[in-house]
Amino acid sequence: MVANVKDLPQLSSKLEEAKRTAAYNAVDQNINFEEHRIIGIGSGSTVVYVAERLGQYLKDPARHEQVANFICIPTGFQSRMLIKENGLQLGSIEMFPDIDIAFDGADEVDENMQLIKGGGACLFQEKLVSTSSKKFIVVADYRKKSPKYLGTNWKQGVPIEVVPSAYVRVTKDLETKLHAKKVVVREGTPAKAGPVVTDNNNFIIDADFGEIHDPKLLHTQIKSLVGVVETGLFIDNAEIVYFGNDDGTVSVMNN
Numbered sequence: 053m054v055a056n057v058k059d060l061p062q063l064s065s066k067l068e069e070a071k072r073t074a075a076y077n078a079v080d081q082n083i084n085f086e087e088h089r090i091i092g093i094g095s096g097s098t099v100v101y102v103a104e105r106l107g108q109y110l111k112d113p114a115r116h117e118q119v120a121n122f123i124c125i126p127t128g129f130q131s132r133m134l135i136k137e138n139g140l141q142l143g144s145i146e147m148f149p150d151i152d153i154a155f156d157g158a159d160e161v162d163e164n165m166q167l168i169k170g171g172g173a174c175l176f177q178e179k180l181v182s183t184s185s186k187k188f189i190v191v192a193d194y195r196k197k198s199p200k201y202l203g204t205n206w207k208q209g210v211p212i213e214v215v216p217s218a219y220v221r222v223t224k225d226l227e228t229k230l231h232a233k234k235v236v237v238r239e240g241t242p243a244k245a246g247p248v249v250t251d252n253n254n255f256i257i258d259a260d261f262g263e264i265h266d267p268k269l270l271h272t273q274i275k276s277l278v279g280v281v282e283t284g285l286f287i288d289n290a291e292i293v294y295f296g297n298d299d300g301t302v303s304v305m306n307n
């Protein structure tokens with residue numbers, strides 16, 4: 053039997069516990085052991101607990117056979133490692149383009165469940181997986197819930213993955229055509245001199261637009277710039293969001 057969420061050992065901080073509570077509840081309440089087989093596993097520090105929970109079910113004799121048959125589709129290098137470390141079966145989106153259910157974190161979630169993602173530079177593969185999934189579940193801690201508009205809590209800007217040779221052109225277009233307040237090519241310092249290179253060998257630009265009142269329109273405008281691979285605005289994609297609160301409870305947002 054896997055441990056009940058209420059009986060788990062303490063972690064190093066309330067924040068980590070909030071992430072774990074969100075992730076464990078999301079898995080427990082959404083995985084259908086009989087029907088689901090292809091599972092998307094996202095990136096970041098919250099989804100770590102999704103993979104951990106699936107790993108616990110794998111060790112549970114009552115669920116072992118079903119979970120051993122799950123094929124987990126990663127959204128990047130970190131996610132691939134999470135799948136392997138928890139003993140889960142790794143698959144690729146090329147082999148399994150139709151995903152039953154996917155779990156991932158978010159940097160900010162607005163009241164309509166539109167998301168900013170890509171704080172960890174994994175947005176392209178995350179969008180590929182989440183939009184290939186019948187059900188996309190977001191797991192987040194209390195800091196990610198926007199009071200109203202995207203861009204309120206997440207001040208770093210919208211992450212945008214760009215083809216390296218186009219970064220100057222995209223930077224100019226974001227400033228002049230889309231009137232971004234601040235545009236920064238993400239650097240890897242101190243761990244790396246120069247730009248962050250994504251798992252797809254692209255660069256990331258963070259473009260600050262302040263409060264985003266129409267994320268759908270902004271996504272379309274950014275996406276139309278030559279050189280943009282994908283934006284970190286995830287529009288009409290999430291079905292349920294689990295927020296772990298600092299008092300140990302969970303809030304659920306859904307359509």
Ligand SMILES: O=C[C@H](O)[C@H](O)[C@H](O)COP(=O)(O)O
Nearest residue numbers: 096097098157170172173174
């Ligand atoms: O590129 C990174 C991803 O979009 C993450 O899912 C996002 O940054 C949230 O990460 P965390 O769970 O660490 O807050």
